[in-house]
Amino acid sequence: MPADADFSVCTYNVNSIKARLPNVVDFLREAAPDVVCLQEIKCVDEAFPRQEIEDLGYNVATHGQKSYNGVALLSKFPLEDVRRGLAGEDTDEQARYIEAVVLTPGAPWRVASIYLPNGNPVASEKFPYKLRWMQRLAAHAADLLALEERLVLAGDYNVIPRDGDCHDPAAWQDDALFQPQTRASYRTLQNLGLVDAFMAVDGREHVYTFWDYQAGAWAKDHGIRIDHFLLSPEAADRLRACAVARAARGKEKASDHAPVIARFAL
DNA sequence: ATGGTCGCGTAGCGA
Numbered sequence: 001m002p003a004d005a006d007f008s009v010c011t012y013n014v015n016s017i018k019a020r021l022p023n024v025v026d027f028l029r030e031a032a033p034d035v036v037c038l039q040e041i042k043c044v045d046e047a048f049p050r051q052e053i054e055d056l057g058y059n060v061a062t063h064g065q066k067s068y069n070g071v072a073l074l075s076k077f078p079l080e081d082v083r084r085g086l087a088g089e090d091t092d093e094q095a096r097y098i099e100a101v102v103l104t105p106g107a108p109w110r111v112a113s114i115y116l117p118n119g120n121p122v123a124s125e126k127f128p129y130k131l132r133w134m135q136r137l138a139a140h141a142a143d144l145l146a147l148e149e150r151l152v153l154a155g156d157y158n159v160i161p162r163d164g165d166c167h168d169p170a171a172w173q174d175d176a177l178f179q180p181q182t183r184a185s186y187r188t189l190q191n192l193g194l195v196d197a198f199m200a201v202d203g204r205e206h207v208y209t210f211w212d213y214q215a216g217a218w219a220k221d222h223g224i225r226i227d228h229f230l231l232s233p234e235a236a237d238r239l240r241a242c243a244v245a246r247a248a249r250g251k252e253k254a255s256d257h258a259p260v261i262a263r264f265a266l
Numbered sequence: 267a268t269g270g271t272c273g274c275g276t277a278g279c280g281a
Contacts, residue, residue, distance in 0.1 A: 015281085016273055040281090042274065067274050118281060158281095212281085213271040256272075256281080 001105050005266040006240070008032075009111060011154035011227050012248075013039040013210075013257035017072075020255055021049055027248050028056050033261055034076045035102055037113030037154040041070035048072065063098040071098045071113040071155070078103045088136035096133070106266045107150055109235070114155030119176030127176050130158070134185040138192060144232070145193055150264075151232035153194065156210075156257065158226055159186045161196070164205025165225040177226060195236035197229035197262045202242055209244055210257045218249060229262045238264040 010033035014020040017038065028036070036058070041048060045064045053060050057076055063084040064070040073079060079100040086097045099112040114137070119130030137153075144151055160177045163169040172178040190196060198207070208223025217223065231239060241263040249258040 019273060040273095068280070120281075215270050217270095 001266060005106070007034050007104060007109070007238075007264045007266045008261055009035045009037070009109075009152050009154060009229070009264070010245075010259050010261045011037045011039070011113070011156070011229065012259040013115070013156040013227060013255060015040050015042070015255040015257065017041040017048060018043060019253070021052060023248065023251055023253060023255065025052065025056065026251075027245070027259060028053070028058070028074075031245060031259070031261065034104075035109075035111050036074040037111065038072040038074065039070075039113060039115035039156045041072050042067060043070060061098060061100055063095045065093070065095040069095045069115055071095060071115050073098055073100050073111060073113050075100070075102050075111075077105075086133070086136045086140055088139060089132065092133075097137075104266055109150045109152060110144065110147070111152045111154065114153060114157065116155065116157045116159070118158050119179075119182065122174065122176050122179060127179075130176060131181055131185060134182075134189070138185070138189055141189060141194060141230070142192055148234060149232060150235040150238065152235055152262070153230040154262070155228070156226060157186065157228045159183065159228070160224050160226060161186055161228075162205070165208075167206065167208075167220075167222040167224075172224070177224065189230055193233060194230040195233070195239075197231055197236070197239055197242040198225070198260075200231075200236060200239055200242070207244060208258075209260055211249060213256050227257060227260045229260070235264065238266075240265060
């Protein structure tokens, strides 16, 4: 293995894998990330286009459900110890978390694909569910950090961390993604020792990962940054870059999210 | 502009 060998992890909310398969195949051919964390596959495991993805050289692990949510991991390296779902709420049937160990030629990397609840409207039961889910994620993350592994928690967090992570803060004031409790919960994750990859190597304001389909948001670059990587210190020490693959959002039949790619030294 | 646009599944919800 060369001394400067690269390991790339991508997070991509595809908003239905069935509707997005041509776009996803094109992206995988062009960007060829080593690991991809998918969110909102919106299908059961049996309906996932496994063969088409495997034909591109990926191993596939899915945690799907009918019509909504659903997450998956794609990896050019073998996957082991696949875990589905988060502990802490036995009645929760929403498929929003999958984790596995990626067996690279170097040390193993533990990678999770996360689809954190949206939480809107704030006055509904959906918002406390979001906050409880964030607490459950924090509890699990604390357990994982104790392993002192190279850990990447990647996904659609549905959190706008700073005012500068959206075009118009006033427009998001009443939104669950922008609430002080939501942001505080995201900071709590970081305070465990997790590092936000984008903030570690870039940190510019007005770099977005999601643009609504409505009202010409993409054309006007009225977006929000809600797709994040949280890294253990062991992973953060190896981080080289974190960038939004904006071109994918400009294509025909695009998802409303762009992929985000983090690059590490292996 | 209390709309606008997608994807689910085929009415109306979720985002």
